[in-house]
Amino acid sequence: MAALFGSRVRRLRTAAGLTQAELGEKTHVVSTRITQIERCSGAKPTRDMARALDDALGADDLLVDLWPYVYRETFPDWSRAFMEHAARAVSIGQYAAHVVPGLLQTEDYARAVLRLDALLSDEEQLEERVAARLGRQERLASPDRPYLWVVLDEAVLRRPVGGRAIMREQLARLLEAAAEPHITVQVLPFDQGEHEAMGGSLTLLSLPDATEVAYTEGADYGQLIEEPADVRRYSVIYDRLRAVALPPLMSLDMIRSVMEGNHREASFPSRSDRRRLAQEQLQQPGRRRLRRGGRRIPRPRPRP
Numbered sequence: 001m002a003a004l005f006g007s008r009v010r011r012l013r014t015a016a017g018l019t020q021a022e023l024g025e026k027t028h029v030v031s032t033r034i035t036q037i038e039r040c041s042g043a044k045p046t047r048d049m050a051r052a053l054d055d056a057l058g059a060d061d062l063l064v065d066l067w068p069y070v071y072r073e074t075f076p077d078w079s080r081a082f083m084e085h086a087a088r089a090v091s092i093g094q095y096a097a098h099v100v101p102g103l104l105q106t107e108d109y110a111r112a113v114l115r116l117d118a119l120l121s122d123e124e125q126l127e128e129r130v131a132a133r134l135g136r137q138e139r140l141a142s143p144d145r146p147y148l149w150v151v152l153d154e155a156v157l158r159r160p161v162g163g164r165a166i167m168r169e170q171l172a173r174l175l176e177a178a179a180e181p182h183i184t185v186q187v188l189p190f191d192q193g194e195h196e197a198m199g200g201s202l203t204l205l206s207l208p209d210a211t212e213v214a215y216t217e218g219a220d221y222g223q224l225i226e227e228p229a230d231v232r233r234y235s236v237i238y239d240r241l242r243a244v245a246l247p248p249l250m251s252l253d254m255i256r257s258v259m260e261g262n263h264r265e266a267s268f269p270s271r272s273d274r275r276r277l278a279q280e281q282l283q284q285p286g287r288r289r290l291r292r293g294g295r296r297i298p299r300p301r302p303r304p
Contacts, residue, residue, distance in 0.1 A: 026056040091206035112162030171259040186245040
């Protein structure tokens, strides 16, 4: 894709009667940068660079539309496949062990997380990745937005990524997101103890054709699981995590408490109390039920 991008730039530049130096002046870069792009050598173009080239060459968004595919080439095959599935999923279930999932990150939090990549080459690449992550969040506000159900390990709340000010803003973002009807946030407290997903993060995607895929991720690896029997096993693990996590309203109380800095003094039901409360809720008539994939089925209203 980078080679295709470069060849299109060369064709458009030639058709416009511009030299590489002249195009460099129009886009505020040195001519050698234009040479690198056309020959697919050196660093790949940034999104801002693609926009500048598109404007200078009158490409009618051709280069801007090509850029995401160029960008994805920097990721391993399994990561690109996951992003493609996630972009069309109708339902997303996530367990996050260490950091807030990308779909709910603020810009400053995302920058702090992405900056930790040992393979990051420079600030320009960092900003590319931040922009791409924020761009993927736009789907949560689109007409075909997916249902998103997130289970956060308590460690996610307690670790002040980027510093306390950035973390406070991130916690506020979680509360804001959880107010949306298509987003549910739960917290898995420390007192729950060990569980089957504690080695890393887990994502389940329900696709438009009713198939499901799972994705597991650690600090330096990721694995896309598509075999139905294996996906079902991960689906059971995820359902267990949802069952033992704090209920959504209690989860939001914990997030607020951490944000206010008094989480150590906060009182939340013990594991046994939560089990008892869950059993009581199951025995109540007209209780709120959950569909697979995270949709809420509203409680029937009494007839007048």
